[in-house]
Amino acid sequence: YREVIKDLAVQHSALEHEVNDLKKQLAPLPNSSRWGNLNLLPRAGVGRESDIQHQREISESHKKYKAEIERAQAHVEKLQDSNKHLRQRIAEQEQNMRMQTIKFAQELDKAKSQGPLKITKVSDNEIQNQWKQLCFLVRQFVDNHLPRSLHFRAVEKSWARSSYAPMVLRAEFRHHLQSPMFCPVFLESLIWHCLYFEVFYPGAKSWAGRIGAKFIKQSQSILGKINTYLCGLDTRIAQFHDWRASSAAFIRQAAYNPATLEEAVVAGLSGVMESLVPPINSSAGTKSASQIQCDILEISHAAMELDSVLRISRADLKVFMTTMDKAPSNPKPFEFGFDFDHNLMQLTNTLPILESSLGVPDVVGLAISPGIVKYGTADGTRYDQWRVLAKLQAMSSAQ
Structure with a gap:
């Protein structure tokens, strides 16, 4: 049980690091308000057609980043669920180990009361x-x-x-x-x-x-x-x-x-x-x-x-x-x-x-x-x- 709990703890720690790294990567990404402001910026010396093309590129980039953010957030949620499941398994294994320890102690006391060779x-x-x-x-x-x-x-x-x-x-x-x-x-x-x-x-x-x-x-x-x-x-x-x-x-x-x-x-x-x-x-x-x-x-x-x-x-x-x-x-x-x-x-x-x-x-x-x-x-x-x-x-x- 100690080895199982140790392995689960290592997995839990690795997941925590992965979640933190993803959060750092998501922090500098532009949100919808920033991209909305960029849409309003005038482009001097460029015709209407190029403005439309530019707006289209901005819109596609916005969708692309938004999709990446959603995927990253979904991955974070998945990692958090896995982390929660691991914490539950660790708690269960610790409980089982405590029960086994109690049972072993009881059997040992019984064996001592019976004397050698039962x-x-x-x-x-x-x-x-x-x-x-x-x-x-x-x-x-x-x-x-x-x-x-x-x-x-x-x-x-x-x-x-x-x-x-x-x-x-x-x-x-x-x-x-x-x-x-x-x-x-x-x-x-x-x-x-x-x-x-x-x-x-x-x-x-x-x-x-x-x-x-x-x-x-x-x-x-x-x-x-x-x-x-x-x-x-x-x-x-x-x-x-x-x-x-x-x-x-x-x-x-x-x-x-x-x-x-x-x-x-x-x-x-x-x-x-x-x-x-x-x-x-x-x-x-x-x-x-x-x-x-x-x-x-x-x-x-x-x-x-x-x-x-x-x-x-x-x-x-x-x-x-x-x-x-x-x-x-x-x-x-x-x-x-x-x-x-x-x-x-x-x-x-x-x-x-x-x-x-x-x-x-x-x-x-x-x-x-x-x-x-x-x-x-x-x-x-x-x-x-x-x-x-x-x-x-x-x-x-x-x-």
């Missing part, structure tokens, strides 16, 4: 709302596309053929697969198990590929050394999470390819579907394959968006599908049977017969959906405090 501060409510939406999509998928009853032997045979073995189902649940109350919960658990290891698991590759998985491994090693050798010094932990969040944001920008990385999540969910091919084919009212694939993509996208928010937050946000102190070190089938923790888990009362007679569950027989625990704040402080944003949805196997 690490936004997402509120707990936003995270919880995204989590609820993902839960809704999973539940809707089960209701729309999956059967209401299964035979464990058919499922077992399908798992034997499939490369994706979701979990080890405890014996006390197997005969309940034919129940329209338990079967949807079991299928929901299968999908969540897949999402956990393909998306929310710390070493999952869906957020930044192999580079992201290696970074998580190294950062966990660094945090372990801080806790071991520095006794969990608060300032060091805060510095670590600031570095972790900034690095995660940078790695995601550098390595993120949504089309490629989403394929792994879709493949995992499709693997769950393949493991249930016989039950799905034998059930009535299933949707078309294209609609199923569309819904799988929607679930994958929602899960990856939420996972990205969790990973680049300065708060330490953990997604867990088992006890917090015994998280699996490798993506492998779950075998449930860990203790039920009221602070971190919530019992799903789908099958009352599976609950303890005292109403207090002893162990988790089936984890339906993961939980989320938040350590610290989005500002990078108070890592000694924690809050449960979502409880692990569980089913007890106590009789």
Whole structure:
């Protein structure tokens, strides 16, 4: 904008000089009164015919000069109009430059408030709302596309053929697969198990590929050394999470390819579907394959968006599908049977017969959906405090 305004100003100055030069040239030209006076001057010693000829020449000269004056005046007016237009353009460009300056300053302030690499501060409510939406999509998928009853032997045979073995189902649940109350919960658990290891698991590759998985491994090693050798010094932990969040944001920008990385999540969910091919084919009212694939993509996208928010937050946000102190070190089938923790888990009362007679569950027989625990704040402080944003949805196997 400054270069444009500079060029317009040069044009404006040149036009001003041209107008002034024309005015100087027009000043000495005779006007109509002067030429009228000249017409009246006698010409001694010249006949009437020569007087007429002389008057004709004067008249023609007068017309000629008058036409030149009119053309010059028209040119001056044109130059003045152009000059006026240039002044308007200069004013508009200056206004645009002021607006752009204000906008840039606002964006700069916003970027500073977000921190380096646009690490936004997402509120707990936003995270919880995204989590609820993902839960809704999973539940809707089960209701729309999956059967209401299964035979464990058919499922077992399908798992034997499939490369994706979701979990080890405890014996006390197997005969309940034919129940329209338990079967949807079991299928929901299968999908969540897949999402956990393909998306929310710390070493999952869906957020930044192999580079992201290696970074998580190294950062966990660094945090372990801080806790071991520095006794969990608060300032060091805060510095670590600031570095972790900034690095995660940078790695995601550098390595993120949504089309490629989403394929792994879709493949995992499709693997769950393949493991249930016989039950799905034998059930009535299933949707078309294209609609199923569309819904799988929607679930994958929602899960990856939420996972990205969790990973680049300065708060330490953990997604867990088992006890917090015994998280699996490798993506492998779950075998449930860990203790039920009221602070971190919530019992799903789908099958009352599976609950303890005292109403207090002893162990988790089936984890339906993961939980989320938040350590610290989005500002990078108070890592000694924690809050449960979502409880692990569980089913007890106590009789």
